[in-house]
Amino acid sequence: MLRLVHEKGSCRDDAHVASVIDGYDDSTVRRLRAFVERHVPRCPPDVDRGAHEVEVARFHRAPPPMFMAIARIDAVWVHDGLLDARDYKTGAPFVEEVREDAGARLQAWILARYASTRGLTLRLRYECLAAGVADDPDPFEPDAEDLEAITEEIRTVVEAMWIEERDGDWRGVADAEVCGWCSYRSTCRDSAAVPADPGTDAGD
Numbered sequence: 001m002l003r004l005v006h007e008k009g010s011c012r013d014d015a016h017v018a019s020v021i022d023g024y025d026d027s028t029v030r031r032l033r034a035f036v037e038r039h040v041p042r043c044p045p046d047v048d049r050g051a052h053e054v055e056v057a058r059f060h061r062a063p064p065p066m067f068m069a070i071a072r073i074d075a076v077w078v079h080d081g082l083l084d085a086r087d088y089k090t091g092a093p094f095v096e097e098v099r100e101d102a103g104a105r106l107q108a109w110i111l112a113r114y115a116s117t118r119g120l121t122l123r124l125r126y127e128c129l130a131a132g133v134a135d136d137p138d139p140f141e142p143d144a145e146d147l148e149a150i151t152e153e154i155r156t157v158v159e160a161m162w163i164e165e166r167d168g169d170w171r172g173v174a175d176a177e178v179c180g181w182c183s184y185r186s187t188c189r190d191s192a193a194v195p196a197d198p199g200t201d202a203g204d
């Protein structure tokens with residue numbers, strides 16, 4: 001919904017927001033409106049560019065094992081020398097700092113490469129948009145030491161996956177929500193994706 005709001009106008013334009021959420025039942029409209037109201041003060045007002053539902057990838061070559069990591073992020077804004085990445089959360093915050101979340105560390109590790117090649121500083125922020133949530137977790141601006149530690153963390157996980165695979169013990173998450181958007185769903189034997197989209201799946 002925020003993607004539609006931002007792609008066709010501004011989240012600060014009430015009439016535009018109303019046109020995007022028009023058509024839902026009253027309670028859904030109220031809920032979506034409340035999400036937008038909590039989002040607006042967090043949204044960077046002046047951006048050079050932005051994108052939504054971005055899938056990013058980073059290839060790791062050495063030290064072994066080699067692997068490709070992919071991540072999705074709800075929104076990425078470029079402004080004031082920042083690559084300002086946002087994940088919108090509709091539940092209660094489950095960490096006090098974004099860096100505590102393993103998923104965020106993976107997102108940051110991948111996005112950091114994009115940021116550094118463009119001369120930008122990466123900041124990863126969670127926008128907790130649920131009612132009653134006062135503060136977002138502290139954003140994560142990984143430094144070189146953080147990124148080195150994350151490289152080692154991911155590398156260790158992949159190494160363990162390879163060992164499990166070799167021993168025939170590897171099992172994927174088999175979670176329909178995760179598998180549904182994974183680029184590797186057509187080749188993963190543990191995919192729980194519903195094969196409802198052969199048009200986009202067949203070429204993966």
Ligand SMILES: [Zn+2]
Pocket residue numbers: 006010011012039040043044
């Ligand atoms: Zn916004």
